[in-house]
Amino acid sequence: MSTSPSWQPKSAWTVTALLTGLAMINFLDKIVLGMVAVPLMADMHLSPAQFGFVAGSFFWLFSTSTVLVGFLSNRVPTRWILLAMGASWSVLQLPQAFTTSTLALLLCRVILGAAEGPSFPTSVHSLFKWFPDQRRSVPVAVINQGAVVGMVLAGLAIPAITQRWGWRTNFLVLAAIGTLWCVLWLAFGREGNLDTVRRTPSGSAALTSDAGDAARLPYRKILTDASVLSIFLLGFVAYWLLGQTITWLPTYLEKGLGFGGIASGRLFALVIALAAPVNIGLSALSQRMLQHGATTREARARLTSVVMIAGGLLFLALAAIDLTPMQKVFCYAVAAALPTFCLTLAPAMLAEMVPLAQRGSVIAINTAVASLGAAIGPAIVGRLVQSYSATGAHAYEIAIAVTAVLLILAAVVALRWLHPERSMRTLGEAATPLTA
Template identity: 40%
Template sequence: MAIEQSEYRPWRAWSIAIMLALMMLVNFLDKVVLGLVSVPMMRELHLSPTQFGLIGGSLNWLFSISAVLGGLAANRASTKWLLLLMAGAWTALQLPMLVAGSIWSVIACRVLLGAGEGPASPVAVHALYKWFPDAKRNLPVAVLHQGSALGLLVAGLSIPAITAHWGWRANFLVLSALGGLWCVAWLVFGAEGKLSSPVRSDHTARVPYALLLTDRTVLGVFAGHFAANWILAMTLTWTPTWLQLGMGYEPQTAGRMFALFVAITAPLSLGLAWLSQHLLTRGVSSRVGRGGFLTVTLVMAGALLASTAWPGLPPMLRFVLLTLGSGMTLVTYSIGPAMLGEVTPDSQRGGILALSNGFSSLAGLAAPIVTGLLIEGAGRSTAVGFEQASVASGVVLLGCGVLCAFCLDPRRSLRRFALGTTRAPGELNLVERS
């Protein structure tokens, strides 16, 4: 029988989960600020939609490389100190935006910020898994990402107000101060978990990366993460602009609408994560309770997003469809890592989580630029271009959802790993394929 190594301490585990959720709050404030100051920034710096899309995607230029390096470091180093180092970098990298005066200086700031933020989510999840056993991981990871959602909610309500009173650059000073406060709190209250995964007779202590990176479950999670990140990058970068230039809302009203968007998507994703975990506690297999569940949510979300371009829809209905579709994709950020943690040995989990994050950052790089190109191609009509981008996003979700249906099966993956690690390297192609 599987036995959890070391004692699970719920109160301490959840205190760490809350601290990490606050870290993700700051992290997503850093990510979304650009979208919420897009209109005054584009006017001051004379940026076209394509140029702004380039800036939006630049956060991901070094994101994947740093995510992988940080994740591999997390396999061996203390996650407490890695997270402190990263958060300190975000804090410092907000300050150059106070004086950045050209597209390339802004891009330089965002590229460096992306390099600092790349490992944040996988290292935070890896740190969290050291406090929670496998059967209890869906919900705390969902809570971790509720910190991201709360950051977006706070951003929608506060950033337009700060911009109105002190200008768009003042937001970056505020973000730097918040990052510094979190660093001090984590230095005092943060700690390293000691809970290890159960010992399984069918799962060795270490699996060759040639097996891990060609496994269907791992690749299926990568595909789902890519789709979710595509939607996240598109909505964070362009939804505030669409609300102002496409829907006609004033900046502060658009900020409140964006906050409403977050207020709906956050509990929706949390509820879906709870439902998936509830299925597991009722004895449903991970292939169905996690893999099948994720497939259905991605396909449904894709259909909702694609339907936003239906002719004659009232603007508010388009907003509702976009909100529900986007919210459903967020459950990927809790179910996907849980499935990777289920099949990956502890000693390699940080690296695999980081590789998933790194691969998905390619979507974060592409989606803002594709949206900007579509808007510019529509005669700079933000409304028409954004609708076309929503259809493209729906297609990405549907395609990745189909891949997940075919790929996600943790039990099969564990059997494959158990067989593959007993064979010589030249025999790996003979591993069970069923």
């Protein structure tokens, strides 16, 4: 008879801190191109449409690699997968620092995107080996704030580095930061082995171990479930917004609203910084609701949907109402902070619904589908900005309004069809044991 290891808070939060650092690096790598957009476009003679195409290329293989590594993470320790990813990111910064060709830059971004795609689902899968179900919302939110820290640092540091040493130096700095993280992960990163307490379809608690007997479902059954599809849609529009923000917000601040390069970087940092308290606060609220008896539909699905609708409405207000530049910045900051909350709760909802043996791959598939939004969004925004360039800031605000409509539609769909408990029952009834 096997026993479940006890929860180890110190080790769990050490791994959380390291994974937060990895998320920070991941988003520094993503945002750097948007932060150097103005000098890069001038240096390489790129139009807004061409730049949007290159920026979106980061996500071309993002989905494919995410799914492949997601299946791999069901069988290979996440410690070594994460180390391999961190090392490859550092190496891939170097050719970006020295390239003079648009095609070469595009190829670098495509390969880097493939290397970085699996980061979030693999990190979450690793984290879930350290935290039981009802303790997962806050640590996942903390990891997501690594992205916020990365984008804040980008807003503060990249313009200063660019002004002093040129835009190419930023890629060398990122290579050094990634190398430092790999050293720390080798020293302190560990694989968790905490058994997971999951509710059965009847509502009782059942202990399921990664090493013990587990159940599996046909992926066709999982991927056609209404709740799973709703989560995929929420993630798609959240990543669309994310792609828009990291690629075009710095340019919107500088060229659309008239702020200088350094001021735009600082305002970008402020916009992104607001996401941290919003996401952690909402995650704590969701976790507290669960601990006080709320259903997952109430504490996760409905809360996520309502928050996303609020963000969409604020974006519509930004595009439709005559506001001062600073008011528009504040409105964008609040509106952008709210929808990304779904990226925190989506893995927890999926982990509740699907068999433990398939958790890593399903979370990866969710990220892969969601990231398509970031692949498509920047290119469409670039087309809109180029088509309406004569209208100044209004060109960017047309794209913001399109994003707002997508956010609201996705949230309405989730309010109607996202029922985690119901899906847990139906999927649980269809699951078959791996072993007799």
